[in-house]
Amino acid sequence: MEALENVDIVAIASFVALAVAWVILPLRAPIPSAATPAVALETLETAAA
Amino acid sequence: MKIDTGDTSWLLISTALVMLMTPALGFFYGGLVGKKNVLSTLTHSFFILCLISVQWVLWGYSLAFSPDSGAGLIGGLGWVALKSVGFDPNPDYAATVPHQAFMAFQMMFAVITPALITGSFAERVSFKAYVLFSLLWATLVYDPIAHWVWGTGGWLHTLGALDFAGGTVVHISSGVSALVAAILIGRRLKTSEPHDATMTILGASLLWFGWFGFNAGSALASGGLSTSAFVVTNTATAMAGLTWITVSWLHRGRPSVLGMAAGAVAGLVAITPASGFVDVSGSILIGLGAGVFCYLAMQLRPRLKIDDALDVWAVHGIGGTWGAIATGIFATVAINAAGANGLLAGNPEQLLKQAVAVGATWLYAAVATFVIVKVIDVTIGMRVKESEESLGLDASQHGEIAYQLD
Numbered sequence: 001m002e003a004l005e006n007v008d009i010v011a012i013a014s015f016v017a018l019a020v021a022w023v024i025l026p027l028r029a030p031i032p033s034a035a036t037p038a039v040a041l042e043t044l045e046t047a048a049a
Numbered sequence: 050m051k052i053d054t055g056d057t058s059w060l061l062i063s064t065a066l067v068m069l070m071t072p073a074l075g076f077f078y079g080g081l082v083g084k085k086n087v088l089s090t091l092t093h094s095f096f097i098l099c100l101i102s103v104q105w106v107l108w109g110y111s112l113a114f115s116p117d118s119g120a121g122l123i124g125g126l127g128w129v130a131l132k133s134v135g136f137d138p139n140p141d142y143a144a145t146v147p148h149q150a151f152m153a154f155q156m157m158f159a160v161i162t163p164a165l166i167t168g169s170f171a172e173r174v175s176f177k178a179y180v181l182f183s184l185l186w187a188t189l190v191y192d193p194i195a196h197w198v199w200g201t202g203g204w205l206h207t208l209g210a211l212d213f214a215g216g217t218v219v220h221i222s223s224g225v226s227a228l229v230a231a232i233l234i235g236r237r238l239k240t241s242e243p244h245d246a247t248m249t250i251l252g253a254s255l256l257w258f259g260w261f262g263f264n265a266g267s268a269l270a271s272g273g274l275s276t277s278a279f280v281v282t283n284t285a286t287a288m289a290g291l292t293w294i295t296v297s298w299l300h301r302g303r304p305s306v307l308g309m310a311a312g313a314v315a316g317l318v319a320i321t322p323a324s325g326f327v328d329v330s331g332s333i334l335i336g337l338g339a340g341v342f343c344y345l346a347m348q349l350r351p352r353l354k355i356d357d358a359l360d361v362w363a364v365h366g367i368g369g370t371w372g373a374i375a376t377g378i379f380a381t382v383a384i385n386a387a388g389a390n391g392l393l394a395g396n397p398e399q400l401l402k403q404a405v406a407v408g409a410t411w412l413y414a415a416v417a418t419f420v421i422v423k424v425i426d427v428t429i430g431m432r433v434k435e436s437e438e439s440l441g442l443d444a445s446q447h448g449e450i451a452y453q454l455d
Contacts, residue, residue, distance in 0.1 A: 011333035
């Protein structure tokens, strides 16, 4: 049963590790081709109007 | 034997929840295909809901759950057309609900399992071949494996393998069969990008909702065990969604929304066999493993050049395998006295039983699916013509199109 109690600790550590990753990971992938700068600009202009 | 109205209510509600999962699967898959194959993909789920609903009451339930024919491999024909399946409880399966309520609940499992496979051959299989495949597969693969694991006298049931809601019966069987079908049928002429991610997210959300019936309903009673199954199902699913989005962020550079949905489904798959036997911490690690293992399996697809179009093997085959093995690791009788302890509770033998169930299901599903696909291919052919595939299955098979937008 001690092994099952250790599972609690591993579960908490796993969740905390994920939370740390969300804070430190950079957003670095390219924007999809469908969302071109021209479309993005038009969207911004529409929103501003 | 007295009927418990609370248990019966919960089981009938769960039956309706599981029914919803099949059209939800259609939406999950439908968003992932190109826009000229949306209706055919939705139909792959909806038609099976009709087809297997009738097959099940006529002979499927009898083959899976009627008294064993002798070798632990298949039931008999004594319950064909629901003969002897009435409104009194059958204590072998559920002692407090009408036998027909149990039959109806199991029917929805039989419905969704072949529907899962259709994601592997989306966008290229003829409607006729799909119908024949689904009927043969349900009868020759699903019904026997359901008997092995859940039927009275089934050999894996007698062995003591644990499968609370269908890790082997539903997910390994469909995931492995999907892989074999994809290999035999071959690649699409041209792969598609997901045409509507919002449809896929909606489908995943409805799958999650329906899965409470799938897992918590498998307690076959309303009470502590169904509550535990409900909680661990939600927890593992959430953890798998969080894990997948994080792994994809690490690997691809951004948190993938479609990846989160796929991860949640992988978590639902993995917790399925374990949901009546593990506690909440075990479910977190099962969800974590599902997010990692299924993501890695999905990365194999382009490298192996196998066109399992919607990653059925990666999510259901690998997720189901991990869940079945994890049941042998994390199970504890503190959750379910009718179950067994797993490795971490001092019973390594349970892990071996789980491995036997996994191996047998992989082997039988692969061989039987190979034979079924080959027989259909040499008789009526599995694939549509190239011109029909280029036109799209919605128009070429059904004479309809999904969207008429100007």
